[in-house]
Amino acid sequence: MEEKVKELLQNCPKLQLPCLPSVKDLTVWYCSNEQLKSISNLNALNQLHLCDSDQVSCFPEGMMNNMTSLATLHIYSFRELKELPSDITKLTALSHLRISNCGKLECLPEQGWERLSSLRQLSIIECKSLGSLPDGVRHFTSIFDY
Numbered sequence: 001m002e003e004k005v006k007e008l009l010q011n012c013p014k015l016q017l018p019c020l021p022s023v024k025d026l027t028v029w030y031c032s033n034e035q036l037k038s039i040s041n042l043n044a045l046n047q048l049h050l051c052d053s054d055q056v057s058c059f060p061e062g063m064m065n066n067m068t069s070l071a072t073l074h075i076y077s078f079r080e081l082k083e084l085p086s087d088i089t090k091l092t093a094l095s096h097l098r099i100s101n102c103g104k105l106e107c108l109p110e111q112g113w114e115r116l117s118s119l120r121q122l123s124i125i126e127c128k129s130l131g132s133l134p135d136g137v138r139h140f141t142s143i144f145d146y
Helices: 033-039 086-090 135-139
Strands: 005-010 023-029 047-053 072-078 096-100 121-125
Touching (some): 023 033
Parallel strands (some): 005 023, 023 047, 047 072
């Protein structure tokens, strides 16, 4: 049985992550844009929890291009985040997407939602600046929230 390797990084915004092929579950507290760029090296991730940042207004473009195994993405309390990158819609294994306490988040990517055929749960909580969902979201028939 394959062992699931978990990593927790807390308040190390300058720490650059090397390629760590065995890491499946990563939680990062208080991360910076530089650290987010290095997360793209972790292409075996199944779960990614990004928590509590007041430095990041947008994610680095291309950050999620190689995360083909990512099933769970939770973005929590990114106080300056205004938009999500368009490459979030390339996460074809994504089944759970939760965005919470991102008060300045204004928009989600408009295109590509049809690629997220594995998405089963979409939670958007306390995102007070988000005015609408992209048209592509309405085509999901299997999304539920619990």
